Amino acid sequence: xxxxxxxxxxxxxxxxxxxxxxxxxxxxxxxxxxxxxxxxxxxxxxxxxxxxxxxxxxxxxxxxxxxxxxxxxxxxxxxxxxxxxxxxxxxxxxxxxxxxxxxxxxxxxxxxxxxxxxxxxxxxxxxxxxxxxxxxxxxxxxxxxxxxxxxxxxxxxxxxxxxxxxxxxxxxxxxxxxxxxxxxxxxxxxxxxxxxxxxxxxxxxxxxxxxxxxxxxxxxxxxxxxxxxxxxxxxxxxxxxxxxxxxxxxxxxxxxxxxxxxxxxxxxxxxxxxxxxxxxxxxxxxxxxxxxxxxxxxxxxxxxxxxxxxxxxxxxxxxxxxxxxxxxxxxxxxxxxxxxxxxxxxxxxxxxxxxxxxxxxxxxxxxxxxxxxxxxxxxxxxxxxxxxxxxxxxxxxxxxxxxxxxxxxxxxxxxxxxxxx
Numbered sequence: 001x002x003x004x005x006x007x008x009x010x011x012x013x014x015x016x017x018x019x020x021x022x023x024x025x026x027x028x029x030x031x032x033x034x035x036x037x038x039x040x041x042x043x044x045x046x047x048x049x050x051x052x053x054x055x056x057x058x059x060x061x062x063x064x065x066x067x068x069x070x071x072x073x074x075x076x077x078x079x080x081x082x083x084x085x086x087x088x089x090x091x092x093x094x095x096x097x098x099x100x101x102x103x104x105x106x107x108x109x110x111x112x113x114x115x116x117x118x119x120x121x122x123x124x125x126x127x128x129x130x131x132x133x134x135x136x137x138x139x140x141x142x143x144x145x146x147x148x149x150x151x152x153x154x155x156x157x158x159x160x161x162x163x164x165x166x167x168x169x170x171x172x173x174x175x176x177x178x179x180x181x182x183x184x185x186x187x188x189x190x191x192x193x194x195x196x197x198x199x200x201x202x203x204x205x206x207x208x209x210x211x212x213x214x215x216x217x218x219x220x221x222x223x224x225x226x227x228x229x230x231x232x233x234x235x236x237x238x239x240x241x242x243x244x245x246x247x248x249x250x251x252x253x254x255x256x257x258x259x260x261x262x263x264x265x266x267x268x269x270x271x272x273x274x275x276x277x278x279x280x281x282x283x284x285x286x287x288x289x290x291x292x293x294x295x296x297x298x299x300x301x302x303x304x305x306x307x308x309x310x311x312x313x314x315x316x317x318x319x320x321x322x323x324x325x326x327x328x329x330x331x332x333x334x335x336x337x338x339x340x341x342x343x344x345x346x347x348x349x350x351x352x353x354x355x356x357x358x359x360x361x362x363x364x365x366x367x368x369x370x371x372x373x374x375x376x377x378x379x380x381x382x383x384x385x386x387x388x389x390x391x392x393x394x395x396x397x398x399x400x401x402x403x404x405x406x407x408x409x410x411x412x413x414x415x416x417x418x419x420x421x
Contacts, residue, residue, distance in 0.1 A: 012041025027065030038306040049216035055305040056229040057313035079221035098187035100164030108148035203238035208286040300400040309341035368406035
């Protein structure tokens with residue numbers, strides 16, 4: 001297995017022993033104990049993948065070992081079915097390879113550029129087979145591509161090379177991605193997700209979010225479902241219209257928070273022409289993957305998820321139509337505040353949870369990063385280029401625990417000030 005080690009402190013990190021001791025004989029998990037441990041010292045790499053599945057809402061802590069295994073097997077079958085559906089449309093899916101050059105034009109015309117065919121399949125060229133569902137987009141055995149007419153299929157085919165371009169740029173310094181099979185696994189998951197999410201499809205940055213799942217979870221289907229659950233939280237950031245990108249809402253919230261907590265810095269950024277806070281775009285889109293080292297970004301993510309954890313998360317995401325009747329009643333019970341993350345508890349106490357759009361902790365993390373660099377930004381930034389440079393210079397040098405602690409303090413301070421206004 002491929003794991004990453006931080007300088008863990010004995011007695012603080014969630015160890016395999018503490019993790020396994022948190023389950024009853026039937027498999028019920030006392031998630032409350034686990035959340036506190038994660039916030040204090042993160043998760044031991046050997047159990048990180050399975051713990052993430054709970055933090056992201058893949059499984060209900062109030063389920064048994066047997067119930068979870070049934071869900072796991074069902075999901076693996078679902079993923080295999082979706083992947084086969086994609087393979088029928090484009091046989092490179094699941095082939096152990098990927099593409100990074102376009103195979104189709106915007107109007108559905110196939111691209112017959114020999115260099116594209118060679119890159120896609122050096123031995124045989126590009127070979128697709130006819131399909132029942134999308135006959136109009138099939139290609140015969142002589143490599144004569146027919147024009148694709150289904151708009152959804154065209155859109156999906158157009159994204160495949162972009163996914164490939166991003167895949168080969170993602171975490172390329174890691175030994176894990178020296179293996180072609182791991183690159184193609186990442187491409188497969190993103191290609192399947194792009195086909196299933198009709199509204200969002202694929203957006204640049206998703207490969208950064210998906211990459212750790214591939215590394216931590218050996219089974220491709222399990223990694224897919226972990227990524228799918230993460231995207232439930234973040235897909236709004238990738239949703240585009242003709243006029244805006246979803247993450248702009250979060251940037252606007254960051255501007256409002258900074259205006260309340262550090263009005264001097266906010267005014268300075270506005271005067272520099274940065275009032276839209278687009279310089280923080282990357283932070284929120286890929287959840288600080290570029291601002292922190294790879295190891296620290298994983299540590300940061302699990303702390304964020306532990307702080308925000310809601311014990312109803314599984315049921316929020318799960319399709320009620322498929323839910324087991326025996327577990328259905330658990331949703332009607334009063335939520336135990338002890339089973340909630342610290343950030344979630346704070347929101348519940350103040351009533352922020354009842355607002356239409358509760359602010360995610362990531363916005364306060366971004367505010368914490370800005371506050372940490374506030375003095376430097378005020379004294380050295382004379383233009384937006386300076387702001388970007390100052391923020392880029394801290395890449396890989398930030399402390400995840402310090403940033404999370406700072407975010408929690410700012411969150412409390414913001415709620416107090418917001419209450420007064």
